[in-house]
Amino acid sequence: MNFLVVTDDEQWLNAVKPWIAAKSDAVEHDFALRSLNDDALSYPHTPDVVVLMSRHFAKAAEHHQLQPLEHVPFIYSSPASLDADIAPVLVDESNPPFVSINLKRGSLAIGRKRLTLTDTELKIFRYLHLQQGQPVSKQELQHQILKRDFGKFDRNLDMHVANIRKKLHQQGLPRSVILTVRGRGYSYNPQLIAALQTAT
Secondary structure, three states: OEEEEEEOOHHHHHHHHHHHHHHHHHOOOEEEEEEOOOOOOOOOOOOOEEEEEOOOOOOHHHOOOOHHHOOOOEEEOOHHHHHHHHHHHHHOOOOOOOEEEEOOOOEEEEOOEEEEOOHHHHHHHHHHHHHOOOOEOHHHHHHHHHOOOOOOOOOHHHHHHHHHHHHHHHOOOOHHHEEEEOOOEEEEOHHHHHHHHHHO
């Protein structure tokens, strides 16, 4: 399970750093620590749970950097109560997230199906997944993931998406988990994922 711990308090940020290091070494879960005072909120993998520590606001929607993660479960905590607050999540994994992305291990799990993707493929899937069905242009994906401009005859991005779809198909999953939106780019298909989850 991927935990993203975020705070807007620099004192709390420094207090939690040793805790993050100890947890990363002691358990199978992945923990990332980020400051909400940075210009942009980045994280190494799509979080399954966001742990929010703030003295200033009580809801994720109140902070613009957290709005893209509103669909992710939040735990509200402080450095003194972190262990107690996340304990129920660590203990109860009988209901893991249906879609789990782990860049550290290079794996994507959809239900009981596990795919091994390249680093670039996983980043593309994660980027689309975070948009939760909103189309993403090829230009944006090319710039954000491949770190270069998109050319009119550039098919590199299409090749990566085709490979993801092929690997989905090989695991018995629909290629349409990633949709082509004509004239707009690609999108993740949350309706299909919800249907797959209901059927399991």
